[in-house]
Amino acid sequence: MGVDTKVTIVAAPEGHSEAGFFATSLDKAVGLARKNSIWPLPFATSCCGIEFMATMASNYDMARFGAERLSFSPRQADLLMVMGTISKKMGPVVKQVYLQMAEPRWVIAVGACASSGGIFDTYSVLQGIDKVVPVDVYVPGCPPRPEQIIDGLMRIQDLIGNESLRRRNSPEYKALLASYGIE
Amino acid sequence: MESNNAEHTKIVEALNSRFASSIKEIAEPFGALTISVDSNNIKSIIAFLASEEMGFSFLTDVCGMHYDTTDELGVVYHIHNLYTNTRIRLKTRLPKAKPEIDSMVSLFKSANWQERETYDFYGIIFKGHPDLRRILNMDEMDYFPLRKEYALEDGTRTDKNDTMFGR
Amino acid sequence: MELIFKASLVVAIFVVTLLVALYSTFAERKISAVLQDRIGPNRAGPFGLLQPLADGVKMFMKEEIIPTTSSKWLFIFAPCLAMLTAGMSSAVMPWGGNLIIDGETYSLQVADINIGILYILGITSVGIYGIMIGGWASDNKYSLLGAIRASSQMISYELAMGLSVIAVVMMTGDLSINEIVKGQPGAHWNVFYQPLGFIIFLICAFAETNRAPFDLPECETELIGGYHTEYSSMKLGFFLFAEYINMFVSCALIAAVYFGGYNMPFINDFGWSPNTVTIVGTACFFLKIAFGIFFFMWVRWTLPRFRYDQLMRLGWQILIPLSIINVILTGLGIIVFK
Amino acid sequence: MKALTNRSKVAVNKELSFMERLYFPAIIKGMAITLSHLFKKKATLKYPEVQKEFAPVYRGKHVLKRDEKGAENCTACGLCAVACPAEAITMTAAERKKGEEGKYREEKYAAVYEINMLRCIFCGLCEEACPKEAIFLTDEIVKTSYDRQDFVYGKDKLVEDMNNRIDITKRQKKY
Amino acid sequence: MIESINDKISGENYNTINLGPTHPATHGIFQNVLTMDGEKIIHAESTVGYIHRAFEKLAERRPYNQITPITDRLNYCSAPINNMGWEMTVEKLLGVQTPKKVDYMRVIIMELARIADHVICNSILAVDCGALTGFTYIFQQREKIYEIFESICGARLTTNIGRIGGFERDFSEQTWKLIKDFLTEFPKAFREYESLVNRNRIFMDRTIGTGPMTPENALNYGFTGPNLRATGLDYDVRVMNPYSSYQDFDFTIPVGKQGDSYDRYMVRSAEMWNSISIIQQAMNKMPEGPYHADVPEFYLPPKEDVYTKMEALIYHFKIIMGETKVPIGEVYHSVEGANGELGFYLVSDGGRTPYRLHFRRPCFIAYQAYAKMIEGSVLSDAIITMSSLNIIAGELDA
Numbered sequence A: 001m002g003v004d005t006k007v008t009i010v011a012a013p014e015g016h017s018e019a020g021f022f023a024t025s026l027d028k029a030v031g032l033a034r035k036n037s038i039w040p041l042p043f044a045t046s047c048c049g050i051e052f053m054a055t056m057a058s059n060y061d062m063a064r065f066g067a068e069r070l071s072f073s074p075r076q077a078d079l080l081m082v083m084g085t086i087s088k089k090m091g092p093v094v095k096q097v098y099l100q101m102a103e104p105r106w107v108i109a110v111g112a113c114a115s116s117g118g119i120f121d122t123y124s125v126l127q128g129i130d131k132v133v134p135v136d137v138y139v140p141g142c143p144p145r146p147e148q149i150i151d152g153l154m155r156i157q158d159l160i161g162n163e164s165l166r167r168r169n170s171p172e173y174k175a176l177l178a179s180y181g182i183e
Numbered sequence B: 001m002e003s004n005n006a007e008h009t010k011i012v013e014a015l016n017s018r019f020a021s022s023i024k025e026i027a028e029p030f031g032a033l034t035i036s037v038d039s040n041n042i043k044s045i046i047a048f049l050a051s052e053e054m055g056f057s058f059l060t061d062v063c064g065m066h067y068d069t070t071d072e073l074g075v076v077y078h079i080h081n082l083y084t085n086t087r088i089r090l091k092t093r094l095p096k097a098k099p100e101i102d103s104m105v106s107l108f109k110s111a112n113w114q115e116r117e118t119y120d121f122y123g124i125i126f127k128g129h130p131d132l133r134r135i136l137n138m139d140e141m142d143y144f145p146l147r148k149e150y151a152l153e154d155g156t157r158t159d160k161n162d163t164m165f166g167r
Numbered sequence C: 001m002e003l004i005f006k007a008s009l010v011v012a013i014f015v016v017t018l019l020v021a022l023y024s025t026f027a028e029r030k031i032s033a034v035l036q037d038r039i040g041p042n043r044a045g046p047f048g049l050l051q052p053l054a055d056g057v058k059m060f061m062k063e064e065i066i067p068t069t070s071s072k073w074l075f076i077f078a079p080c081l082a083m084l085t086a087g088m089s090s091a092v093m094p095w096g097g098n099l100i101i102d103g104e105t106y107s108l109q110v111a112d113i114n115i116g117i118l119y120i121l122g123i124t125s126v127g128i129y130g131i132m133i134g135g136w137a138s139d140n141k142y143s144l145l146g147a148i149r150a151s152s153q154m155i156s157y158e159l160a161m162g163l164s165v166i167a168v169v170m171m172t173g174d175l176s177i178n179e180i181v182k183g184q185p186g187a188h189w190n191v192f193y194q195p196l197g198f199i200i201f202l203i204c205a206f207a208e209t210n211r212a213p214f215d216l217p218e219c220e221t222e223l224i225g226g227y228h229t230e231y232s233s234m235k236l237g238f239f240l241f242a243e244y245i246n247m248f249v250s251c252a253l254i255a256a257v258y259f260g261g262y263n264m265p266f267i268n269d270f271g272w273s274p275n276t277v278t279i280v281g282t283a284c285f286f287l288k289i290a291f292g293i294f295f296f297m298w299v300r301w302t303l304p305r306f307r308y309d310q311l312m313r314l315g316w317q318i319l320i321p322l323s324i325i326n327v328i329l330t331g332l333g334i335i336v337f338k
Numbered sequence D: 001m002k003a004l005t006n007r008s009k010v011a012v013n014k015e016l017s018f019m020e021r022l023y024f025p026a027i028i029k030g031m032a033i034t035l036s037h038l039f040k041k042k043a044t045l046k047y048p049e050v051q052k053e054f055a056p057v058y059r060g061k062h063v064l065k066r067d068e069k070g071a072e073n074c075t076a077c078g079l080c081a082v083a084c085p086a087e088a089i090t091m092t093a094a095e096r097k098k099g100e101e102g103k104y105r106e107e108k109y110a111a112v113y114e115i116n117m118l119r120c121i122f123c124g125l126c127e128e129a130c131p132k133e134a135i136f137l138t139d140e141i142v143k144t145s146y147d148r149q150d151f152v153y154g155k156d157k158l159v160e161d162m163n164n165r166i167d168i169t170k171r172q173k174k175y
Numbered sequence E: 001m002i003e004s005i006n007d008k009i010s011g012e013n014y015n016t017i018n019l020g021p022t023h024p025a026t027h028g029i030f031q032n033v034l035t036m037d038g039e040k041i042i043h044a045e046s047t048v049g050y051i052h053r054a055f056e057k058l059a060e061r062r063p064y065n066q067i068t069p070i071t072d073r074l075n076y077c078s079a080p081i082n083n084m085g086w087e088m089t090v091e092k093l094l095g096v097q098t099p100k101k102v103d104y105m106r107v108i109i110m111e112l113a114r115i116a117d118h119v120i121c122n123s124i125l126a127v128d129c130g131a132l133t134g135f136t137y138i139f140q141q142r143e144k145i146y147e148i149f150e151s152i153c154g155a156r157l158t159t160n161i162g163r164i165g166g167f168e169r170d171f172s173e174q175t176w177k178l179i180k181d182f183l184t185e186f187p188k189a190f191r192e193y194e195s196l197v198n199r200n201r202i203f204m205d206r207t208i209g210t211g212p213m214t215p216e217n218a219l220n221y222g223f224t225g226p227n228l229r230a231t232g233l234d235y236d237v238r239v240m241n242p243y244s245s246y247q248d249f250d251f252t253i254p255v256g257k258q259g260d261s262y263d264r265y266m267v268r269s270a271e272m273w274n275s276i277s278i279i280q281q282a283m284n285k286m287p288e289g290p291y292h293a294d295v296p297e298f299y300l301p302p303k304e305d306v307y308t309k310m311e312a313l314i315y316h317f318k319i320i321m322g323e324t325k326v327p328i329g330e331v332y333h334s335v336e337g338a339n340g341e342l343g344f345y346l347v348s349d350g351g352r353t354p355y356r357l358h359f360r361r362p363c364f365i366a367y368q369a370y371a372k373m374i375e376g377s378v379l380s381d382a383i384i385t386m387s388s389l390n391i392i393a394g395e396l397d398a
Helices: A025-035 A047-056 A091-100 A111-116 A146-161 A165-169 A171-179 B005-019 B039-050 B111-122 C002-035 C051-060 C072-092 C116-137 C141-172 C177-182 C195-208 C233-258 C274-300 C308-337 D024-038 D079-083 D125-129 E002-010 E055-060 E064-072 E076-094 E100-129 E133-153 E173-197 E201-207 E215-220 E225-229 E261-285 E303-308 E310-321 E362-367 E370-374 E379-389 E393-397
Strands: A040-044 A079-083 A106-110 A137-139 B023-027 B033-037 B058-067 B072-081 B086-095 B100-102 B125-127 C098-101 C104-107 D008-010 D062-064 D089-095 D108-116 D135-137 E015-019 E031-037 E040-047 E253-255 E329-337 E340-348 E356-360
Touching: A025 A146, A025 C051, A040 A047, A040 A091, A047 A079, A047 A111, A047 A146, A047 E076, A047 E133, A079 A091, A079 A111, A106 A111, A106 A146, A111 A137, A137 A146, A165 A171, B005 B023, B005 B033, B005 B039, B005 B086, B033 B039, B039 B072, B039 B086, B039 B100, B058 B086, B058 B111, B058 E340, B058 E356, B072 E340, B086 B100, B086 E329, B111 B125, B111 E362, C002 C051, C002 C072, C002 C104, C002 C233, C002 C274, C002 D024, C051 C233, C072 C116, C072 C233, C098 C274, C116 C141, C116 C177, C116 C233, C141 C177, C141 C195, C141 C233, C141 C308, C141 E015, C177 C233, C195 C233, C195 C308, C233 C274, C274 D024, C308 E201, D024 E133, D024 E173, D062 D108, D079 D089, D079 D125, D079 E310, D125 D135, D125 E064, E015 E379, E031 E370, E031 E379, E040 E370, E040 E379, E055 E064, E055 E356, E064 E076, E076 E100, E076 E329, E076 E340, E100 E133, E100 E173, E100 E201, E100 E261, E100 E379, E133 E173, E173 E261, E201 E261, E201 E379, E215 E225, E225 E253, E225 E261, E225 E340, E253 E261, E261 E379, E303 E310, E340 E362, E362 E393, E370 E379
Parallel strands: A040 A079, A079 A106, A106 A137, B033 B086, B100 B125, D008 E253
Antiparallel strands: B023 B033, B058 B072, B072 B086, C098 C104, D062 D135, D089 D108, E015 E031, E031 E040, E329 E340, E340 E356
């Protein structure tokens, strides 16, 4: 905690020439595979979790994106979807789950509460999960419509598809993790 | 249906005959029988009300209060007789320096967490509670957040301008 | 020549098994989707056909995590064992009749050992070690619970499975699967002679493959992932893969033992050449398997799962007595009718 | 315990008939039901390709309206900010100068008007609070983004485009 | 600690399992530390507070009309019931009498919300038993309820529906049509769902006898709503203390026998059928009239009036700034929420915000029995019991 919230370089694939962010053709192929096989770990705590159910159910069917195999074990998940309020008591748990995930891993903050605390600017609520884990995509709304959640997933897909394989070993990424106290 | 006057008179009489000295005030705001009682005697009063004779077998609610004008804390009980459909609100006041009151857990199991919550929010000590710990907040918290003197906000928020909101 | 044929057959069967397992994962997702009024994966390739490939590549590229408290070698060994045994069991399956090439007869079976059924039952019970070791080596309580459930489930249901097979063996008088298949020409399938045995076998097959309603070793809502909770990347892939291969083999076994394998009614009435008959028979066999796989999935997406003790009760108190009765009835039948 | 009313009715039957004991009737019935859905029309809305039409009163992204002449309606009174339970609205008022009548309808206007879309809970209270019909919620959803700075919507994103006006007449209709 | 005590008692080694806070079956976030003997639960201890959001403190800092969106997030599965419970509480404090039409409209919305909530609970119970498909069928109907809410208030889940004194707008033609469609569509889909699950022996075996409760014990633990009714006691706030003209409708109170998971499931099922009938009755008897009470001090004037009438403008500003006079006093009002008696204890000191607002959250009070209910059962039962109690995290932790 206590990290400057402006550190959000995860998402910005800046032009970094060799061994950097830009994807090569192998990266592209792997990226293509990865982005079509996102196994989300739904960290659903409150209202947004119900909208997530709606997203998974027949009417919106997130499975179309290859993302219907929910893996509740963090080891197997690619995408941590934090949905709902994260209190200060819960903050360490989110971080723990993030640590248990295998690389490459991404994080979506779904809904106002997870992204910024939303309406709950109170003593017990974490003002955005980016204080404990790096967030890749923010989805606004309280709760977001399923359309918005799918939108967020597609943004993550874009991110994954254009990402270099070695980005996870890049100094920028390591610096980012270090800023969250993650080795 | 709630303002059942004959029933109310009966209850008040029964209470007056036993606990006259502990009863401070009786009122009926919005048709709900509200009795302010001495905090020392609360357990025997509720035990009496919960007995077969009076039939208030359901503890609807326990909550804390902070009266900042007199700087006192308080516990408010709502109990319900399901058969005559009468509700009573019992109010107590406790000094802030030593907020202690008897626990109701031996009478109503539902009081357990509600009293823990009240302790968590207001720091009211329930004597005889089997496990009086914080329940909703972190154990490390060192103040009682719902007391009026503490701020609501956690203070880390940077993206607002307080003058806009009239607060 | 014989050797080359056998070698190519082994390769072909291996590839086919893998392909079927690969596309079973896709089929599962699609079938569950259509049963649930959904569409299912449709982004990866046309109609989402490249979905399993995407999953595979992703899993290969994922970081491997070996928990520090686990027994490292066993942790790695377990998924390999599961995969290996799953792959081995298809060796004795008679995929078709005989092909005649250049006057020489080739059997579409890798090894026609005379105890084929025993071999399969044996291999599948070795497969359970993969799950058990995996769950134990993870040093995770949920995994351990899953492993314990898996092993006791396997032990209980293998008995009933074996007994129901014995009834079939009594009728055929041979333990070789090929002989069993040959024993049901045309439409004289065992399922019509052994309906009770078939149902018992089917239920046990569900239990042996850890499929719903018997998916207790991994049941997501209770044990998160059960024995594979701690596995990531391709080791997880192996476990999942092994499950689908097992399902494929089970369906093949059911088709061979109860639905006449490559036999098909009226196949000899068309006057086709023996080779055509064999090929059509093989296709027919795969059709039966495909229906079996569909059935497995259909059941999975319809039924709730059992509780552990209910599962045991069903196994020991209902299925085993029933299968013993079935054996006795079969014996009586043989005496009376033959 | 004694019943409280005379309206209670036991809703449970736990007795299994012999057929139900056999597992199969219910299983076959269930499987028939799931199979019948194989042939039903799929309920899925193919979202990115097909967009569902939201209700006319949907509470989505905000818009700051202009009047017919293109002048901004907002007078920076701050009522919307007061009414906002999430405290997501910030504004700075400025006096209208001579010659700016075409730009701002009232004598005061919002020089800065920001809504933090990550904070916003889309409750619609700002729309209700506005006495000048300046702020409305629309049936458009707020897009997701990579960076939380992107979600502070300033006037550039909120004020409506005169060439592409947003029809809010349906929202106001009280039926 | 517990482990060591038990070890001393029996000399056996027990296993401790941490069920939650991110376990898949704990939908929200509940932590239960289970002491297990193999699969059997010897001792359980619940920890709550993982999404404590300080509702009560927040409510002390927000004017009355801004509290409605906060109540949305209590039991988010049936937000309209919370909204309307809160509005009725304030109306009780202010002494506002709502027109019959408002009452009936509220009844329709609240019963729809109840269906929406029970749909979630019952379908998730089946999901936790391993049958996912029923959930997807019945969730399509929930989408229809969302559409109805959306056409009235503009949001799907956290509705912020209704205002103090009535509704923000009348139901449109579209809304009525959607409700009518729902009334014809839902029974079909629900019947299908019931025949998929209700009499399936696997499902019955899983749920019968899990987490049983006697009425005396349930009452002592503060159970209300379907969970209490499943034990056989017919306590329903809608009947005992009718609010919003519930006395005009004819419905029964479904009760169970043993208070186990199957009873809870069946009581919820029967309540959904009841809700359908109540909505039907309300539609048939819908009176004419205004859609809000005539209380200019609390109900916002129409926008046209704000421009043209001085009085309306003053009221508008006063309501938004929270400067209308609110009587000093305290009031308790309860509604039959989807999970039980949802009470609002409001103390007003005449200021723009409540002096104290306490929510009686049925989930919070009922959940403390959970640890006792699962002791002696197995892990699978613990999960079924949790689902069938329908504990909603938002309501639990406030």
